[in-house]
Amino acid sequence: MSRILQKLMAMYEAMRKHFGHRAWWPSQDGADTPEGKLEICLGAILTQNTSWRNVEAALDNLRAAGRLSLTDIDAMPPEQLAELIRPAGYFNVKARRLKDFAAAVRAAAGDDVAGFLDRPAETLREELLAIRGVGLETADSMILYAAGKPSFVVDAYTFRILVRHGLIGFDDDYASVKALFESSLPDDVALWNDFHAQLVETGKRFCKKRRPQCDGCPLEPFEHDPEAGMEYL
DNA sequence: ATCCTGAGCG
DNA sequence: CGCTCGGGAT
Numbered sequence: 001m002s003r004i005l006q007k008l009m010a011m012y013e014a015m016r017k018h019f020g021h022r023a024w025w026p027s028q029d030g031a032d033t034p035e036g037k038l039e040i041c042l043g044a045i046l047t048q049n050t051s052w053r054n055v056e057a058a059l060d061n062l063r064a065a066g067r068l069s070l071t072d073i074d075a076m077p078p079e080q081l082a083e084l085i086r087p088a089g090y091f092n093v094k095a096r097r098l099k100d101f102a103a104a105v106r107a108a109a110g111d112d113v114a115g116f117l118d119r120p121a122e123t124l125r126e127e128l129l130a131i132r133g134v135g136l137e138t139a140d141s142m143i144l145y146a147a148g149k150p151s152f153v154v155d156a157y158t159f160r161i162l163v164r165h166g167l168i169g170f171d172d173d174y175a176s177v178k179a180l181f182e183s184s185l186p187d188d189v190a191l192w193n194d195f196h197a198q199l200v201e202t203g204k205r206f207c208k209k210r211r212p213q214c215d216g217c218p219l220e221p222f223e224h225d226p227e228a229g230m231e232y233l
Numbered sequence: 234a235t236c237c238t239g240a241g242c243g
Numbered sequence: 244c245g246c247t248c249g250g251g252a253t
Contacts, residue, residue, distance in 0.1 A: 024238095044238085045239095047237085047238055047239090048237095048238085048239040048240065049236090049237060049238085049239045049240085050237055050238085050239085051236080051237040051238085052237085052238070053237090054237080055238095089237085090239090090240095093240085093241085097240085132240090132241075133239095133240070133241080134240085135239060135240045135241085136239090136240090137238075137239065137240090138238095138239075138240080141238075153238080155238050155239085156237095156238075156239085157238070158238095196238080197238090199238090200238050203238085204237085204238085208236090209235085209236070210235080210236090
């Protein structure tokens with residue numbers, strides 16, 4: 001139990017030493033403003049199975065068109081919204097998901113995104129998961145990065161890195177991996193924020209799907225097997 | 234050709 | 244469980 005904590009923190013320190021502080025959406029970027037919170041939520045949906053670079057292009061299109069608001073997204077025809085978010089891929093599906101999200105938030109809190117997010121993490125999580133298009137990872141991303149509340153985000157990189165380092169089995173589900181982090185790590189939003197960002201950076205750069213590049217990886221000194229669960233990850 | 238900070242449907 | 248959605252970067 002405490003051995004897991006030691007190992008996780010050692011891995012975190014190694015990643016952070018290599019990449020520097022990677023915490024996404026610092027307050028300088030306006031993450032604490034209502035507009036910033038909305039943008040993070042929309043981005044969380046747009047980035048599903050999609051690189052962030054392409055999400056930025058979609059958000060830029062929405063901003064340039066002056067439609068980066070809950071009311072506009074709620075009112076816009078799905079075809080028109082799809083055209084604006086085209087660079088993010090899956091644009092027909094995601095247009096519907098953005099509209100479902102906007103409608104759900106408006107129904108629950110009017111146009112007050114911050115108000116919608118301002119409730120206990122557990123309650124907010126249930127509320128988010130009830131929205132079609134918001135799954136486990138997307139909900140946790142919104143809670144951690146937009147609401148600024150503790151909810152550890154587990155993604156494909158997290159699975160891959162932990163499996164290859166023997167900390168979980170490839171058959172472990174989302175909830176158990178999430179619980180591993182949340183029960184081991186100190187309850188610290190800033191830490192969970194940066195930890196997830198470090199895992200993503202490590203996964204993108206080194207712990208790749210097909211051809212893991214262990215050379216130079218900050219986690220290379222830790223016991224690992226780059227072939228572990230290859231056919232499932 | 235492969236992958237990207239997935240999720241819903243049949 | 245397997246399939247689908249998709250443009251953009253490498």
